[in-house]
Amino acid sequence: MSNTPFSDGIQAGRLSSAELSENFGDLHPRYDVHEALVAADRCYFCHDAPCMTACPTDIDIPLFIRQIATGTPEAAAKTIFSQNILGGMCARVCPTETLCEQVCVRETAEGAPVEIGRLQRYATDVLVERGAHPFVRGASTGKKVAVVGAGPAGLSAAHRLALHGHDVTVYDARAKAGGLNEFGIAAYKSVDSFAEREVDWLLKIGGITIETGKKLGEGLSLDGLKAAFDAVFLGIGLGGVNALGVEGEDKDGVEDAVGFIAELRQAKDLTQLEIGRDVVVIGGGMTAVDAAVQAKLLGALNVSLVYRRGKDRMNASEFEQDLAASKGVRIITNAAPKAVIGNGAVREIEFEYTDNDLKPTGQSVRLLADQVFKAIGQTLVGEGLPTLERGKIKVDETGRTSVEGIWAGGDCATGGDDLTVTAVAEGRDAAEDIHAALRAD
Template identity: 75%
Template sequence: MDVKALASGITPGRLNKARIEAGFADLHPALDDHEALVAADRCYFCHDAPCATACPTDIDIPLFIRQIATGTPEAAARTILSQNILGGMCARVCPTETLCEEVCVRETAEGKPVEIGRLQRYATDALMAQSAHPFERDVATGKRIAVVGAGPAGLSCAHRLAMMGHDVVLFDARPKPGGLNEYGIAAYKSTEDFAAREVDWLMGIGGIELRCGMALGRDLTLDSLRVEYDAVFLGMGLGSVNALGVPGDDKSGVANAVDFIADLRQAADLTALPVGRDVVVIGGGMTAVDAAVQSKLLGALNVTIVYRRSQERMAASVYEQDLAQAKGVRIICNASPVAVHGNGAVREIEFEFTDDDLSPTGETFRLPADQVFRAIGQTLVPGDLPELDGRKIAVDGTGRTTLPGVWAGGDCAAGGDDLTVTAVAEGRDAAEDIHASLMEQANG
């Protein structure tokens, strides 16, 4: 920690270890056997289940809940994992309140949906506790595929390809695999090192070689991968963070929210992680909420999220917004930053109120701040890439890019909604198309 940051009030140990551990405990504790049976009994097992239609990975939700209800959670897990190999993490972080649970018939009738997410966790946790991997590799095809990015899309793609008999080399720029599951999700959503344990379990399929510390454009080139491998899948996410673009953005105490979350996720002792007294988070998505809530849980006195549009247009779900406010986070909307003030380190940040169309009103205000987090979106790191669609890699419905033999999915590809569950679906579907393409070539 630099001297300027300490002088500005960003210090560790604002709360004792016991209070921090309580704050960062599992947001949704696991169901026990009795609770799972009671929750499963509420399902109507709809024939044309809207919940299954709302699931980006097309899990047969009524089937797996029925399997739980009949006392076979391992079978339920296989139903889930056959469609979503990262079903354990998705059960923890997926915004079920705006997907499957939002359209649940119980939600429509009673305002209380079946707890689909917690039931999914119950089933997948039960299966992962077993030593044997539930899927087996098919007969070896002799094909080698490079997967760049060991996040949700890359892991999903690699597992499906390995299961179909291909050999996969999985590259990732960071020291550990997992992508946003490992580095970018609030610690209270994924406790007890679950992201790393899930990757280890997934790798149990065999046929996947992991190479960390290997980044596209630095250690790898797309041209060399296309020559060396039979196919390439790009799932490296978004590595660059948007700047505020206002005077003072470079002052000490101003940082990227994703870096703060990553540091927190990798910290061995949260009491040693510095946090300010007055924290301001700029943005309106899940990252903004995660940074704000965790700042509060670390002991920040005042935490404010400031978003440039109306609260109804925040990318964070209403549930996430309510969670933030329940933890003491203030949300200010229709305001954009215009300057960061301070002598070397941030002391205040100035905003201007905006209309719904982002037109400035001329009315400004300042917030005290010794720590400011940017959470205004990420962009693709430019470099050796296929053709782009806007700021992301252009793909068709199966994930094919404009370069023959190259597919892409997850946050780096155009068309998705930047959810873990969507990235899993895109990686899985690309793997199916890669397999079909390679087998067609082999049989042609």
């Protein structure tokens, strides 16, 4: 980081373009051929591979690593894409350290797993960069399916439906497809417009039309979609952000972390993106870590991530927590927001310390803050939706909702754990059930 003097308040250009370019470089650069072969050689190719069981999309991990080891990365990529059509992005953003790599036999025996995520990225990048699409669309069925939401779940469903020969129209509220892959993850995890390029590559299957700027409830209705299409899949994500519920939350400088991340991801020039001197991020998940780390990388002098529970209860993985600490983010746990203090704009934020049961201890602390990012969870937004359960669309194991002809998956539905890879699996599986239902008609 630079030693450039910092000014008070929220401002742009705290660091130079060169410094920002270095700070936001690829977190895990892709293996070269030799590195990939060496990494693949560490795999035991287990018959009952625990890594496969831990993968939400059930990728045949030993097979694709063996294919890399034998010099056929394109074949490895097809093995991956047959289960996870967004395998390139998942290789970048998946918490592999708590999924496939955590149960790797090498991890159990040596504390150093096979780097499955980086091997997956190597294989998928090779195929995507060569431009070819590994699958051929089936003969047209004459059936039409609407997919609402062009995020991981919606794109996964759309691709699998198109593969089976159905005509798919994908609607999305934003101006660009991709959902959280495009707007909701840290910029250093997906560089060089990869999310956009991956969508373009996915669409080469054919049979998929994407219409942006179309939002459910604003020009689109479920009744209208049901009437116009043979089936509907909802992958609308979670559009609302939870409130802190404390005095002063409406002061200037208190913002949503998801909005900050989206703005950063779409920024053409990071030197024009404003950031505070003293930044406080409230939350304990991946979004909180992404916001905190990126605030630091943009040049904030002091960044604190504050979570109301203990460190062991944070949804962000240990790897992500360590990454934040390594970038200079201060992590404070067992502290709940109590009040935002300032005259019009935030100047401090007060937290009250809690015990393990979230009961106040009577002790509090004030942190200087000219910018506060809320990352305390998102909520489902929409009217006239199928039956809800715990604030999400209730679905069965195949993604069927309470309304005949409507399926759902991803963050908006009850089935998953709010991971990109899980959303991909749910979109794929719902598409297979939609396909079965349409064939039976």
